[in-house]
Amino acid sequence: MSSKKSRSLLSAGLSLSFFTLCSRILGLVREMTKAAFLGTSKYADAFGIAFMIPNLLRRLFAENAISVAFIPTFKGYLEDSDSSEGKQTIHDFLSATITLISFLTTCVVLAGILLTPLIVRIFLDNDDKSLLAETTILTRIMFPYLVVISIAAFFQGVLNGVKIFSPSGFTPVLFNSVVIAATYILTPILTGNIEDSEVKAQMAARAMSIGVISGGCVQALFQLPFVLKTGWTFHFTTLKKAFTNPGTRRVMKLIVPTIIGMAAYQLNDVVSTALAGKAGTGIVSSLQYSLRLQELILGIFAVSIGTVILPDLSGLAKKEMWADFNAMLIQASKIMALISIPVTFFSLVCGEEIISLVYKSKKFSDESVRLTLVAFRMHIAGLFFIALNRIISPAFYAQGNTKSPTVAGIFGFAVNIALAVAVVTFRNDGTGAGIALALSIASFANTVALFIFLKKNQNLDVKAVTKGTIFYSLKLIVFSLIAAVPTFFVRNALNPVFAGRGRLIDFGVPVFACAMVFAIAGVAMLVITKDEIVRVIIRKFKHR
Known part of the structure; x- marks a missing residue:
């Protein structure tokens, strides 16, 4: 070319x-x-x-x-x-x-x-x-x-x-x-x-x-x-x-x-919506509001990462450069972890303020915030696995394998529906928390299935991919927990100060201030530990 x-x-x-x-x-x-x-x-x-x-x-x-x-x-x-x-x-x-x-x-x-x-x-x-x-x-x-x-x-x-x-x-x-x-x-x-x-x-x-x-x-x-x-x-x-x-x-x-295969994936929405519709008023809409926030988060970084990194996988597979393919897969998985895990912890700390800032007005009451928040906390728990699936699935497509992601998707669908039905039938608390948690667990099950299927390719060092992703994720979980501590106290201190001054100031200022505190703490730890993925991302974007 x-x-x-x-x-x-x-x-x-x-x-x-x-x-x-x-x-x-x-x-x-x-x-x-x-x-x-x-x-x-x-x-x-x-x-x-x-x-x-x-x-x-x-x-x-x-x-x-x-x-x-x-x-x-x-x-x-x-x-x-x-x-x-x-x-x-x-x-x-x-x-x-x-x-x-x-x-x-x-x-x-x-x-x-x-x-x-x-x-x-x-x-x-x-x-x-x-x-x-x-x-x-x-x-x-x-x-x-x-x-x-x-x-x-x-x-x-x-x-x-x-x-x-x-x-x-x-x-x-x-x-x-x-x-x-x-x-x-x-x-x-x-x-x-x-x-x-x-x-x-x-x-x-x-x-x-x-x-x-x-x-x-x-x-x-x-x-x-x-x-x-x-x-x-x-x-x-x-x-x-x-x-x-x-x-x-x-x-x-x-x-x-x-x-x-597509039907299995899309039917997740259908069955979840059917269960939510019968679980109580407002649950369908609260789940949709929550998912829209999650989709925005995924869209902001998943599209950019896909544009810069993922096209390389197809070229490496075509040339049978499996060592480089393996390294690229590990690198891409770590980048997803670097973004999605900190975002998850920040969202858990400031979820109420984020939802109130984005949605609260007119018909969106305190009860609407509560319903959306409980669903959002369960949805955001699965963010890393959904993001990781966006990396692992294309690794199969790059090799011309469409069957494995389809089977993994069907398995994830089955897990999601079984858990959602169980929650609505035996423990309906009047919110969408259980249905949202079922989707996050299903995303985890889908990820596990993809890694298992990845082992069938003898050219890939799946053990290295799995080990590298897990250890890097654990490191980010520790960093995110540490960054979440000062963020939590800043949130609690600022909320009373700016309360009653209009939605943008009431919720916008605490969210922005907390984001700065969380980001500074997180970046400081990455710099101190000389994180290699941060250097890779900077180098990739400079070259583009």
């Missing part, structure tokens, strides 16, 4: 990482908007469940089909696109694909809208008729999102196939912006002069739902001009041609085997 192409690829990767980070931040702002208008009310639960249903289908089929099946097939066709016959083949393939996507998703949406009253009963207590009715309305509003977002995924596949990434990377930013704007603009219009807080929350949930379907349309429409600029045209064709096209048949053959 020439240096010019390398720079272009790096630029595209950094651009995509930037848009991903912006999307995560706006996703948090979207949750802050939801918290302000809905809190942890039953309407927040209704919206969370209603949005999860089409969103699950999007992740399972649209994203899976595009990444696993469509793009590889499209790229195969592009290699033979020089001739007029090759161009016509691509045109027919794209036309058949857009027809198939539109037809199948429309059928699913129509069936889903008809069956919505039965579907939502899976997730909610059947005794609350008003909640069932409102969740049914919101689900029916958002179900068509599946059609437009699947078309948007198709456009993304075309663009990514010709190595254009930025437009697709920017669309989640647009989506979150539209949802936020729709909530603020439409809620007063739908509410009118009604002052009843219950009605306001109900209308806000509907406004957000309208924002979701509008945001999906914007995601598709925004990419269309960029797709047309590529020169590849398409149109709707007959269903017979769509189903019999060799390209679409190849796509369907490629996607079916991967759906099982």
